[in-house]
Amino acid sequence: MIEIKTARASGRLILVLGDQLSLTLSALQGANKAQDVVLMAEVAEEASYVPHHKKKLAFLFSAMRHHADLLRREGWTVRYIHLDDDSNKGTLPDQLRHELAVSDRSQVVMTEPGEYRLRRALLDWAEAAGVALDMREDTRFVCTHAEFQSWAQGRKQLRMEYFYREMRRKTGLLINGDAPEGGKWNYDAENRKPAKGDLFMPQPRHVPRDAITEDVLALVETRFAKNFGSLEPFWLAVTREDALLALEHFVQTALPLFGDYQDAMLTDEPFLYHSVLAQYLNAGLLDPLEICRRVERAYYDGDAPLNAVEGYIRQIIGWREYVRGIYWLKMPDYTHANYFDAKRPLPAFYWTAQTDMACMSAAISQTRDHAYAHHIQRLMVTGNFAMLAGIDPHELHEWYLAVYADAYEWVEAPNVISMSQFADGGLLASKPYAASGNYINKMSDHCQTCRYDVKQKTGPGACPFNPLYWDFLIRNADKLRGNPRLGHAYRTWDRMSEEKQHAYRSSAAAVLDGLT
Ligand SMILES: Cc1cc2nc3c(=O)[nH]c(=O)nc-3n(C[C@H](O)[C@H](O)[C@H](O)COP(=O)(O)OP(=O)(O)OC[C@H]3O[C@@H](n4cnc5c(N)ncnc54)[C@H](O)[C@@H]3O)c2cc1C
Numbered sequence: 001m002i003e004i005k006t007a008r009a010s011g012r013l014i015l016v017l018g019d020q021l022s023l024t025l026s027a028l029q030g031a032n033k034a035q036d037v038v039l040m041a042e043v044a045e046e047a048s049y050v051p052h053h054k055k056k057l058a059f060l061f062s063a064m065r066h067h068a069d070l071l072r073r074e075g076w077t078v079r080y081i082h083l084d085d086d087s088n089k090g091t092l093p094d095q096l097r098h099e100l101a102v103s104d105r106s107q108v109v110m111t112e113p114g115e116y117r118l119r120r121a122l123l124d125w126a127e128a129a130g131v132a133l134d135m136r137e138d139t140r141f142v143c144t145h146a147e148f149q150s151w152a153q154g155r156k157q158l159r160m161e162y163f164y165r166e167m168r169r170k171t172g173l174l175i176n177g178d179a180p181e182g183g184k185w186n187y188d189a190e191n192r193k194p195a196k197g198d199l200f201m202p203q204p205r206h207v208p209r210d211a212i213t214e215d216v217l218a219l220v221e222t223r224f225a226k227n228f229g230s231l232e233p234f235w236l237a238v239t240r241e242d243a244l245l246a247l248e249h250f251v252q253t254a255l256p257l258f259g260d261y262q263d264a265m266l267t268d269e270p271f272l273y274h275s276v277l278a279q280y281l282n283a284g285l286l287d288p289l290e291i292c293r294r295v296e297r298a299y300y301d302g303d304a305p306l307n308a309v310e311g312y313i314r315q316i317i318g319w320r321e322y323v324r325g326i327y328w329l330k331m332p333d334y335t336h337a338n339y340f341d342a343k344r345p346l347p348a349f350y351w352t353a354q355t356d357m358a359c360m361s362a363a364i365s366q367t368r369d370h371a372y373a374h375h376i377q378r379l380m381v382t383g384n385f386a387m388l389a390g391i392d393p394h395e396l397h398e399w400y401l402a403v404y405a406d407a408y409e410w411v412e413a414p415n416v417i418s419m420s421q422f423a424d425g426g427l428l429a430s431k432p433y434a435a436s437g438n439y440i441n442k443m444s445d446h447c448q449t450c451r452y453d454v455k456q457k458t459g460p461g462a463c464p465f466n467p468l469y470w471d472f473l474i475r476n477a478d479k480l481r482g483n484p485r486l487g488h489a490y491r492t493w494d495r496m497s498e499e500k501q502h503a504y505r506s507s508a509a510a511v512l513d514g515l516t
């Protein structure tokens with residue numbers, strides 16, 4: 001992963017990307033504050049390779065500007081290129097070419113980009129331009145590329161659970177002697193409760209805006225007026241200091257019930273007991289191990305139960321590290337995987353939230369308002385619907401990449417392509433996460449106010465997830481019938497009368513015909 005070419009000795013240009021907002025960044029290690037210059041740039045290409053949510057853009061630009069100030073306070077010389085600066089060249093390679101030309105520097109140091117696209121572009125540029133580019137491994141992860149490759153090598157199935165145990169052993173998190181704390185590695189069985197409305201439901205910490213954020217909000221409103229999403233309300237943390245306070249707030253107010261209600265959904269409660277920290281973590285404002293150690297401490301201090309703490313730590317050192325490993329193992333063709341050959345365009349309501357399906361409307365509305373939806377909404381509502389309806393997974397991938405404040409391809413693509421769409425044929429999951437309305441009804445209160453009837457299986461008033469579920473299984477029977485975990489579902493279908501089967505298929509056709 002590390003590529004070093006020799007260069008003439010002079011101060012170096014240290015490129016810091018928008019999701020590398022950490023003082024501990026590998027690119028800064030061993031640098032000379034007196035000679036080296038840190039370059040940060042808000043370039044149009046990065047801001048528009050997908051139509052990012054306005055709030056995501058504002059969060060990142062503001063966090064970048066605050067980070068540049070922090071670096072200066074730490075004694076670094078920072079060259080910061082604003083989106084509207086005359087010297088802004090629009091792409092990172094062009095900006096680097098320009099900066100090297102106007103300075104006497106010939107060597108660039110950086111931490112590897114998280115996305116394949118940018119990594120390839122910068123390596124190709126450096127090679128073509130004959131520039132010495134020292135691209136270093138990103139040390140802000142628990143698992144290195146080499147460790148993941150060696151774990152994956154020779155395994156038929158890459159199950160997260162086994163990877164997660166390795167990460168527990170490596171970090172010592174919730175390990176007692178040689179054994180997992182409490183005797184079990186995983187307490188998920190305790191974590192599937194539906195939630196009830198609660199006047200005292202915790203809310204993420206709201207941070208007052210400062211002048212930098214106000215400037216950025218105005219900039220985004222003008223330059224990205226047509227992008228999806230609301231800028232208001234804007235209360236995200238944009239500094240490490242505030243991100244740490246957000247972590248503390250989560251631990252004190254929501255962590256104890258995080259496990260119990262992890263899979264629950266409630267109307268008008270977009271965040272429930274989730275941490276809403278992924279955007280800070282993925283941008284570098286927080287470190288995964290510091291989060292996990294703080295959460296672990298809450299357990300040992302008696303402030304949070306084991307099912308919540310283990311469940312939370314598993315999301316970070318398990319799922320997050322694991323999907324990153326999968327991404328780098330499978331790129332570059334990965335984001336075009338399409339196991340079911342699904343070709344339907346993304347329905348317009350993914351951008352407008354205008355649908356009578358109460359669950360979809362809730363998930364998309366809060367995505368529009370907050371650039372946030374929690375895991376089960378992404379997986380079992382918007383993701384499930386797309387897979388059942390046969391939406392093109394690449395188009396869906398671009399939607400997810402655009403609309404969430406925490407979305408970067410390395411973490412988004414495995415979640416969308418593999419986990420939610422099964423578009424790789426089953427690398428991450430032993431069966432597709434396909435579900436009828438019954439699952440959503442069990443885990444949420446959405447069906448109570450929906451125009452559709454979740455109990456009705458077919459016909460115009462039926463919950464669309466019901467006929468779509470069967471239609472999906474039958475449409476893809478050649479690929480799924482042999483899956484032992486779906487044996488029961490296919491046997492149920494086979495026992496149905498022809499009339500009932502026909503009613504399901506024609507109801508599904510009516511739903512699909514109505515998608516625009
Ligand atoms: C279709 C789909 C798309 C997703 N896209 C993204 C994405 O673009 N960026 C992103 O960070 N996460 C993504 N996730 C994972 C997860 O939904 C988000 O990390 C989570 O909702 C962020 O909210 P939170 O911080 O409140 O998380 P919490 O529920 O509080 O979880 C704690 C932390 O665990 C990590 N985490 C949890 N689940 C996962 C997971 N499956 N993969 C990786 N990390 C995880 C996150 O860092 C998160 O902050 C996606 C999941 C699905 C099903």
Ligand code: SF4
Pocket residue numbers: 356357358359360436437438440441446447448450451452453454463464465
């Ligand atoms: S009835 Fe169906 S569409 Fe309506 S909220 Fe329930 S699951 Fe969603």
